[in-house]
Amino acid sequence: MSMSHPVPTAPLVVACLRVTDLRPEVDLLTGSVRRDRLGVGLSAPDASALEHALRIAEAWSGRVLAVAAGPRSVETVLRDAVALGASVLRIPWDDDGSDHGFAAELAGDEQSLARAIGAALVPFGTPDLVVCGDRSVDRGTGALPAFLAHELHAAQALGLVALSPGAADGTSRRVLDAERRLDAGWREQLVVPLPAVCSVEGAGVRLRRAPLSGVLAAESAVIPTSALPPRPAAGTGRGTGPVLVGATRVFTPRTRVLPAPESPDPRIRLLALTGALVAHDPPTVVGPVGAAEAADALLDFLVRHGYLEEPPVAGSPTGAGDR
Amino acid sequence: MAESADFDAVVVGAGPAGSSAALALARAGRSVVMVERGPFPGSKNVYGGVVYGRVLDDIIPAWWSEVPVERWVVRRSTMMMTEDQSLAIDYRSHAWGVAPYNGMTTVRSHFDSWLAGKATEAGARLVTSTVATGLVRDGAGRVIGVRTDRDGAELHAPVVIACDGVNSLLAKEAGLLPHAEASHYTLGVKEVLDLPAEVINDRFGVRGHEGVDIEILGCTRGIPGGGFLYTNAETVSIGVVASLPHLSDAKVRPEELIADLKAHPSIAPLLRGATLREYAAHLIPEGGYDTMPPLATDGMLVAGDSAAMTLAAGLWLEGVNFAIGSGYAAGRAADRAVTAGDCSARGLASYRADLEQQFVLADHKRLRKAPALVLSERIQQRYPGLLCDLAEGMFTVTNPSPKAGGLRITRAAAAKHGVKLRELAADTLRGLRIFG
Structure with a gap:
């Protein structure tokens, strides 16, 4: 459904939530992950993000918008946010429910996701604050808040253990007071200007319980869905886009056939086999380059030495799955 | 004053009994809410058994085509064992492996969610992660709702159906469940x-x-x-x-x-x-029929494990089907009572009458003495060894000694395990009376 919302003037606090199966089953042998829609929920950092958003919006007399990207199953969690009085928005995002989907998600294209979230927020007005869970605590790349800050032209503060409306500095400008951990038990105090994207740890606050009336109302609430964002074409990002991850499987290096050493002396043959006296290729220095180029260089190395198949031509149907 | 919401019925617990009760009420057009303490139906349930689905035939036609099943049971084995022996009676049926099936193993978090989904599809409301902390009564002491742990908010209804499981706190508060024995x-x-x-x-x-x-x-x-x-x-x-x-x-x-x-x-x-x-x-x-509480009081019914409706009768070990049967009957009785405008214990009495007409109370009543027999000292401690020794005596080839007769082997096994033949005969007769 496409969005068309009036843009009120009250401050907008967005809780950007990552909904996930909190109890996935991992096959220790193959690494495949089995997820269950019944286990979907918020990790502690994401629950903390929602609570921070509610508290700050209350202090500012503002609005809270809880946003989650994912399949329809994320609506369970968004209903919980509705029960707490937040507006919600689901952004349709990739999840085919398979192991491959999970593996891809781990190294997902968070830049595209940030763009999609940024675009979906436009009808609601410019957010004064976006609060995310600290992704790297549980999984994921932890890059989304940074990409989101870039999209929204906002300041970014990450790894926060406390976040609250800041004291007025003599002007009408709002700021946030934040804290984050340093080594040896020290803490760093930050003054975060707005607009900002802040990611918080799952500590310090506990997500409040919704009132019964809210739960009953949320049960039948319609969860708005943003328009489907454009997806990057598979296999077109090499060198500039994200690294694509294929299906997980047990890795078995290909057998390489080596010619038998030609010498009547067993010792010489043994030396030839071990390569002990053979001059080796010098180390390959790549860089300084970006992450994508470095990944490409690694993949090229693996292909060159026979550990991976030659990648298909860009744009072919199997391009994404083979890498 | 605590906030409240009004319904025709409140069902506490979204297990098989609760979901079945809510399904019956919703199908009758009643406003009904299920209160489940876990984050989703089935999340709190522990079950290691077989679910017999025949009770679902009339409730959800062709239920087997959609139920979340693990395996359809085609082999039923009853085994007696000692430390190093075992004797099994093994039955296998091809018919149990095809529709309409007999029993299945299932994961309760999936099964309960599926059944609760049927209730919500029919119009029942479901509130999860919420505990019913107590009963709400009117001035005359009649149950008119439940209090919840969400800021003490209340759910009001002329009928509360307690399906909150074994050791039901609501049934205890209502005075239906006695002090736990x-x-x-x-x-x-x-x-x-x-x-x-x-x-x-x-x-x-x-x-x-x-x-x-x-x-x-x-x-x-x-x-x-x-x-x-x-x-x-x-x-x-x-x-x-x-x-x-x-x-x-x-x-x-x-x-x-x-x-x-x-x-x-x-x-x-x-x-x-x-x-x-x-x-x-x-x-x-597992106390059976004789330990069941009164099933109704003014404004309240109990069903499933809350009403001790687990059948533990040796040959038959069933619970979920009794929960479904009793829950659905409770929902229908609540609907009738609301229609009649009489939700007193008398107005809800059709619940027990209904259960007596079907397997739920009929089986329990007929097998009321089974738990005592099955859990008796001889059955538990002596007969497994006796029967294993009897089998060993029969099947051990003793050449060059000639084979012993069956009666001699039986006497020897009975003597070894301290069982008199008249006790064996008495227990056989007792078993025939109970199960026959």
Whole structure:
């Protein structure tokens, strides 16, 4: 459904939530992950993000918008946010429910996701604050808040253990007071200007319980869905886009056939086999380059030495799955 | 004043009984809300058994085509064992492996969610992660709702159906459940073990979605109870059920009983290489018909485990089907009472009458003496060894000595286990009277 919302003037606090199966089953042998829609929920950092958003919006007399990207199953969690009085928005995002989907998600294209979230927020007005869970605590790349800050032209503060409306500095400008951990038990105090994207740890606050009336109302609430964002074409990002991850499987290096050493002396043959006296290729220095180029260089190395198949031509149907 | 919401009925618990009650009410056009303490229906349930779905035939036509099943049970084995012997009666039926099936193993978090989904599809409301902390009564003492742990908010309705499981706090508060008598309860403990589906198929002699149910007697160190082993799709459930006071007196930890069972020479080969996925324990109300509470009071009904409707009668070990049957009957009785405008105990009395007409109370009543017999000292501690020795005597080839006669072997086995033949005859007669 496409969005068309009036843009009120009250401050907008967005809780950007990552909904996930909190109890996935991992096959220790193959690494495949089995997820269950019944286990979907918020990790502690994401629950903390929602609570921070509610508290700050209350202090500012503002609005809270809880946003989650994912399949329809994320609506369970968004209903919980509705029960707490937040507006919600689901952004349709990739999840085919398979192991491959999970593996891809781990190294997902968070830049595209940030763009999609940024675009979906436009009808609601410019957010004064976006609060995310600290992704790297549980999984994921932890890059989304940074990409989101870039999209929204906002300041970014990450790894926060406390976040609250800041004291007025003599002007009408709002700021946030934040804290984050340093080594040896020290803490760093930050003054975060707005607009900002802040990611918080799952500590310090506990997500409040919704009132019964809210739960009953949320049960039948319609969860708005943003328009489907454009997806990057598979296999077109090499060198500039994200690294694509294929299906997980047990890795078995290909057998390489080596010619038998030609010498009547067993010792010489043994030396030839071990390569002990053979001059080796010098180390390959790549860089300084970006992450994508470095990944490409690694993949090229693996292909060159026979550990991976030659990648298909860009744009072919199997391009994404083979890498 | 605490906030409140009004419905025609409030159902506490979204297990099989609660969801069935809500389904019946919703289909009758009643506004009904289920209050579930877990984050989703089934999340709090522990179950290691077989679900017999015949009760669903009239409630959800062709239920087998959509129910979340692990395996359809085609082999039912009753095994008696001593430390190093076992004797099994093994029955296999091809008919149990095709529609409309007989029994199935299932994961309760999936099964309960599915059944609750039927209720919500029919119009019932579901509130999860919410505990019903107590009853709300009017000035005359009639139950008119429940209080919740969400800021004390209340749900009001002329009928409350308590399906909050064994040791129901609401039924106790209503004065329906007496002070808990430990001898009426057993403790069920189970382990779920991972095994590849192909290995399960090979070891248990099944294929595809076929499954096995093994009930075991004599594996609990003499503590009244029994053991079980069920095959799921890619796991097996193994566990024991033990009488609560006897378990306490024996100073044995329940996991030790499971370890014994897993190490038994008849069981260990079936589980070789299996890895532990989960361990769980739960109380089971096995007292039977004579320990059931009154099923209704003014404004309230009890169903399922709350009303001790687990059938533990040796040959038959059933619970979920009784929960579904009683829950659905409770929902229909509540609808009739609301229609009549009389939700007093008298107005809700059709619930018990309905249950007496169907299997729920009819089976319990007929088998009311079964729990005492099944959990008796001779059945639990002497007969498994007696029967195993009898089988050993019959099947051991004693050449060059001539074969002993059956009566002589029986006498020798009975004497070894301290059983007099007249006791054997008396128990046989007692069993025939109960089960015949």
